[in-house]
Structure formats: structure tokens, C-alpha cells
Amino acid sequence: MIRGKTMVKIEYNEERIYWIMAHTIHEDGKTYVIEALKDVTDTGIISETCCKMMESMRESIATNTFYYNNRPISLTVSMGMVSTQEALDKDKLIDIADRKLYQAKQSGCNQIVY
Structure with missing residues (x-):
């Protein structure tokens, strides 16, 4: 048995949030896909995962050197x-996220407001 790739997708339909995971397994020349769907609307798992991803992204941007016109520059990100x-x-979600973004910028940048 050869394990393949695992893919995770998050679906949102205005009322519920679904975590969809698909995993491929190759065995005897055949490919099988195992798929799981979980309603994670009220679990907090998406928020926790997003927080970790956003913090990792913020830290990666802040600690790497980027180049503009062949010159090194430092970047930070607020979210x-x-x-x-x-x-x-x-629309309400976007409005709340936008207000939190500006709060992060006004609080000194390079941070995330949850």
C-alpha cells in the first residue's frame, strides 16, 4: 500500500462550516479515495487552525528578507x-475583519487582531 496525498478544504455556505478531507491510497495498481466531511461550525477548530496559520505567515514575512529593485527590504504584515x-x-464578517485590520495597524503593525 502506498499512501498518497491528503487534501483539506473548508466550505462555508452562509450557515454552516464544513471541513472536508480527502486522502488517496494506492494499492495493487488501483487508487482509492477516502473522503470525510465534518460539520465544524461550532467547534472552534477553524478559528484555532486559522490563528496558527496566520501567525506562521506573519512571522515568516517578518523574518525573511525580500527584494525590490535588487535591494533587500523588510516587510511586516497586519491582519x-x-x-x-x-x-x-x-458582509458583516468582512466589516468586522476590516475593523480588526485597522486596529492592528493602529496598534503598531506586525500583529494580528482576533
């Missing part, structure tokens, strides 16, 4: 994160 526990309407 605002919102969860569906704060609102379910897409």
Missing part, C-alpha cells in the same frame, strides 16, 4: 481575523 461566531452574514 484582522473574524470567525463565524461573531457573525454569519458575509
Whole structure:
């Protein structure tokens, strides 16, 4: 048996959040796909995972050197994160995230406001 790739996808349908995972297994010349769907709307797993991903991204950007016109430059990033526990309407979610982004910028940049 040869294990293949695992893919994770998050679906949002205005009411519920679904964590979809598909994993391929190759055995005897055949490929099998195992798929799992989990409703994670009220579990906090998405928020926790997103927080870790955002922090990792922020740290990676802050600690790496980027180049512009062949000159090294340093970058930082500010982010605002919102969860569906704060609102379910897409426009409200964007508005809350936008306010948190500006709060992060006003608080000194290079940070995430949750």
C-alpha cells in the first residue's frame, strides 16, 4: 500500500462550516479515495487552525528578507481575523475583519487582531 496525498478544504455556505478531507491510497495498481466531511461550525477548530496559520505567515514575512529593485527590504504584515461566531452574514464578517485590520495597524503593525 502506498499512501498518497491528503487534501483539506473548508466550505462555508452562509450557515454552516464544513471541513472536508480527502486522502488517496494506492494499492495493487488501483487508487482509492477516502473522503470525510465534518460539520465544524461550532467547534472552534477553524478559528484555532486559522490563528496558527496566520501567525506562521506573519512571522515568516517578518523574518525573511525580500527584494525590490535588487535591494533587500523588510516587510511586516497586519491582519484582522473574524470567525463565524461573531457573525454569519458575509458582509458583516468582512466589516468586522476590516475593523480588526485597522486596529492592528493602529496598534503598531506586525500583529494580528482576533
